[in-house]
Amino acid sequence: MARLKLDLRASAFRSVLGFTLSHWRRQPWRLSFIMGAFLLSTLADVLTPLYSGRLVDAVASSAGADAVAWNAAMTAFFTLMALALGGVVLRNAAFMWIVELTLKMMSDIAADAFHRVQRFSTDWHANSFAGSTVRKVTRGMWALDLLNDTILIALLPSVVMLVGSTLLLGWFWPLMGAVVAAGSVLFISVTTMLSLGYVAPAARLANSWDTRLGGSLADxxxxxxxxxxxxxxAREEARLAKVVAKWRLRTARTWVRGTINGTTQGVMLLAMRAAVIGLALMLWAWGQASAGDVAFVLTSFFVLQGYLRDIGTHIRNLQRSINDMEELVDFQSEPLGIEDRPNAAPIRITDGHIAFDKVTFHYGNHRLPLYRDFSVDIAAGERVGLVGHSGSGKTTFVKLIQRLYDVNAGQILIDGQNIAQVGQASLRGQIAIVQQEPILFHRSLAENIAYARPGATR
Structure with missing residues (x-):
């Protein structure tokens, strides 16, 4: 049997929820309206069983000709209709607003992620699958949609319903309130432990293989x-088949664990139902509850049961959305690699004089440097050809001038300006590079050649 290990990594929850909160703060009024609308619509659900019980009492107390009973029944009826109408209006208004909230957040996240990924170093891009990066961004965007729905549409109303129903039942019958409260706490505790300690670890592993699968396909x-x-x-198909087999195994384990979790929740809800209905019958037998009171208790429990049954799903969705967003949020904390200095000014190139001044450079953790104490001076307008065997540093020479990598020692000067102290975009925007092949975005050959100067004529 798998060990139960709670997946409550504070860093993951803190980073993802903090990231989400920072985007919520950009739309405070919209968020406040959504939360207020869901709060009021849920309170309507809390009060509905109470007036359902009063309607049953009015009907059971006398014949329809009794004016008092009729008035009581009509009061309960119109109150129920008002609660239902108010709940529908408020809930659907909140749905309309949450559409705008979520789409704005998803748009901002996509733009921010693309902005940051574009500015990661050349070394980062060389060591990252493009398909995996795209998958992290798109999966994280849709995970935000699930996270918003889970917190605002699901968990917030569920908490309000649980607290409100427990207090309302406890107001009339303290023992009933205690039974519902104890059962709900036990249900939520077990569900949380299973979701976070049993299902979530498998889900995280399945997500990692999902990312690998996307990266392998794209590659x-x-x-x-x-x-x-x-x-x-055939060799590539065999390689992909191995990745698919691993992905299938990890995903199947996640789904099976989710099914076991759901079955456990069903058994606990059945036990709660037996306890609540049994206690309601005992209160009726002792003369402490009328037919309307029993209807009130049963209706309250069935409404509450609907919320409780979904709480397990909401907790799993919360964990899944955090898992899916985690890799996207990690982009925010990942160093860019090559960063502009604070207040870096644009470079001003007038002549194009290039000087390597005692430059030492090596890739990553390579033991031997590619350049050691290397100096060269290229006069303005001078043409230079780079000749050497493969791996001797010809391409690297150009990349260092573009500052796609930072040197380990020394400096590179253009017109006397250290390129490490100027804005990267301004530097690269003044260097024309004709790629060896047209690889840019499946565009035309002319667009590839003219990418450094979009306004150039043909």
Whole structure:
């Protein structure tokens, strides 16, 4: 049997919920209206069983000709209709507002993530699957949609319903309130432990394999020319089949654990139902509850049961959305690698004089540097050809001028300006690079060549 290990990593919850809260703060009035509307509509659900019981008492107390009973029944009836109408109006108004809230947040998240990913270092992009990066962003966006729905539409009303129903039942019968409160706390505790300690770890592993699957697919498709060149289609299919097999195994385990969790919740709800209905019958037998009171208790429990049954799903959705957003949120804390200095000014290139001044550079953790104490001076307007064997540093020379990598020692100057102290965008915007092949966004050859100067004529 799998060990139960609570997946309550404070860093994950803190980072994801903090990230979400920062976006909520951008729309405070919209958020306040949504929460207020859901709060009031849930209070209508709390009061509905009370007036249902009063309607039953009025009907059971006398014949329809009795004016007192008729008035009581009509009062209960119109109150129920008002509560229902108010709940529908408020709930649907909140739904309309949450659409705007979530779409604005998803748009901001996509734009912010794209902004940051574009500014990660060349080394980061060289070591990251493009497909995996895209998958993290898109999955994180839709996870935010689920997170908003879970917290605002599901968990907030569930908490209000649980507290309100418990207090209302306890007001009339303290023992009934205690039974409902104890059962609800036990149900939520067990559900939380199973969701976070049993289902969530498997879900996180399944998500990691989902990311690998997306990355493997994107890598094979984007490198199709190489695959075709070596006739390696069957080899790539075999490699993907191994990844799919792992993904299938991890995903199946997650789904099975979720089913076990749901079955456990069903058994606990059945036990709660037996306890509440049994106690209601005992109160009726002792003369402490009328037929309307029993109807009130039963209606309260069935409404509450609907909320409780979904709480397990909401907790699982909360954990799943946090798992799915975690990799996206990690982008915010990941260092850019190559960053502009504070208040870096744009570079001003007039002549184009380039100087490498005692430059030392090596890639990553390579033991030997590619350049050691390297100096070269290229006069303005001078043409230079780089000749050397593969791996000797020809491409690296150009990348260092673009500041796609930072040197380990020394400095690179253009017109006497250290490129490490100027804005990267201004530097690269004044350097024209003609790529060896048209790889840019599946655009035309002319667009690839003119990318450095979009307004250039043909």
């Amino acid at each position: 094979a498709v984007s490198c199709n020319a190489v695959v075709k060149g070596f006739g390696a289609e």
